[in-house]
Amino acid sequence: MTYRIVFRCAVSATVGIGHLMRCREMARYLQGLGGESVLLGPPDSLRTEADESLFADWIEVPERGSSAEDAARLVALCRKYDTPYAVMDDYRGDPEYQQILRNAGLRWLQQFDASKPWEFQPDLLVNASPYERREQYLPWLKDPAQTRTLFGPQYAVLRPAFAGLTARADGRPVQRILAAFGGGDDRGAIATTIEALAGRLGPDVTLVIVSGAGNPRREAVAAKVAALPAGQVEFHVNPPDMIQLMRDCDLAVIGGGTMSYEAAICGLPIVFMGLAPNQERPCQGWQDLTGARYLGQVGTVTVSELYETVANLVSDDTARTEMAAKGRQLVDGQGTRRLVEALLEREREDA
Structure with a gap:
């Protein structure tokens, strides 16, 4: 049949x-x-x-x-x-x-x-x-x-390759922070993340930004990144190996869509900014079950709020370890x- x-x-x-x-x-x-x-x-x-x-x-x-x-x-x-x-x-x-x-x-x-x-x-x-x-x-x-x-x-x-990932150590030092908000309009979330985090968490921390080619704010984001000192930010558009890119990061600032499951199976501690009303309940669910930080809808989250939340997580090995382990348990x-x-x-x- x-x-x-x-x-x-x-x-x-x-x-x-x-x-x-x-x-x-x-x-x-x-x-x-x-x-x-x-x-x-x-x-x-x-x-x-x-x-x-x-x-x-x-x-x-x-x-x-x-x-x-x-x-x-x-x-x-x-x-x-x-x-x-x-x-x-x-x-x-x-x-x-x-x-x-x-x-x-x-x-x-x-x-x-x-x-x-x-x-x-x-x-x-x-x-x-x-x-x-x-x-x-x-x-x-x-x-x-x-x-x-x-x-x-x-x-x-999820893509099959996610299921076969070899887990990295939970609670590892944060050196690479993923900032990604889907393949469409990021609705200003990337700009907020750049302002909050780029160059502000120490010389060993790189902000890894991912945008879809269809993001209408992509060129504005590229201009922001180009104006920053070298080494503070990486900017990727439709990267060919998103799975490896995510695995190589140590913390994620993302929306509440499909990428939340990908980040969880990769063992990434997560800070959420919702892009739309239909992401509010998923973000709240992740927070309730894993301890992920949900800050609210983009446009309501301030630069200082995002910075303080991420900075606190970067310095809290125990919280990151627990968050990563709980997230991975939920997604197989x-x-x-x-x-x-x-x-x-x-x-x-x-x-």
């Missing part, structure tokens, strides 16, 4: 590219099972050479239209490829949209924005945030017996497998 999954994916400078990353990794896992994937939504400009073999088809959607129109588009594509399986990695899948998928007899997995809950009726409702619990969502489930909730960091979709890198196997109803006992 050849499994096929149609992915509906939202991606833009505003929402970032984390949704596309998740779809790619699930498609990669499905490919390993001998299956095929179809991607609906992202622009062709984001298509890479690797995507040519990863997706049997890539359909750009320049204008989404109404929920009814987009849901019909997804259903038609499932019909074309003779599959009942779909993944909604697009937070606009509202109740009207879901009802159309249900009426069409699809079996689908739905990622969602916890800051804007509405009635849900997918077969699998997914949120990897450490904050979410099934009991919180029972009032939002149209049929609780029909919808399985897969919540928590064990369902985070097997989320992709768990999600695909659950969607296809072929889970192993150890899933």
Whole structure:
């Protein structure tokens, strides 16, 4: 039997590219099972050479239209490829949209924005945030017996290389601090981080800044970095080996998106600045479960607040050690497998 999954994916400078990353990794896992994937939504400009073999088809959607129109588009594509399986990695899948998928007899997995809950009726409702619990969502489930909730960091979709990382010593001296806020608009978070930390933590500490090529503030960030003394800051745009770059850092200042799981599995102590309301609950969850520091939404965090928080962590080996160990315990890198196997109803006992 050849499994096929149609992915509906939202991606833009505003929402970032984390949704596309998740779809790619699930498609990669499905490919390993001998299956095929179809991607609906992202622009062709984001298509890479690797995507040519990863997706049997890539359909750009320049204008989404109404929920009814987009849901019909997804259903038609499932019909074309003779599959009942779909993944909604697009937070606009509202109740009207879901009802159309249900009426069409699809079996689908739905990622969602916890800051804007509405009635849900997918077969699998997914949120990897450490904050979410099934009991919180029972009032939002149209049929609780029909919808399985897969919540928590064990369902985070990460690149396979993260699962095979060799752990570095927890509590090691802080010499490299990662500052990264996804592949889209950093919303001023990088500028705040530069002002707060560049050259202010001693000569042995380097600020390692990572930006996506699609970040509209990228050129302004590059200009800030160029004006600083040599050695204080490294600036990377879409680095070819982000995994190694992260592993080589000792602390992270990041947003509450996909990178939070990557930082956790790397054993990085984390300071969070949320980029959007839907990152508030994940950031709070990380703080509650690991001791990570959540300072609030970008734009509300002051330079002095960020500096003091990071400086205190740099000097507190015990706090960094505990934070790193707790984060790594929550993320094992097997989320992709768990999600695909659950969607296809072929889970192993150890899933």
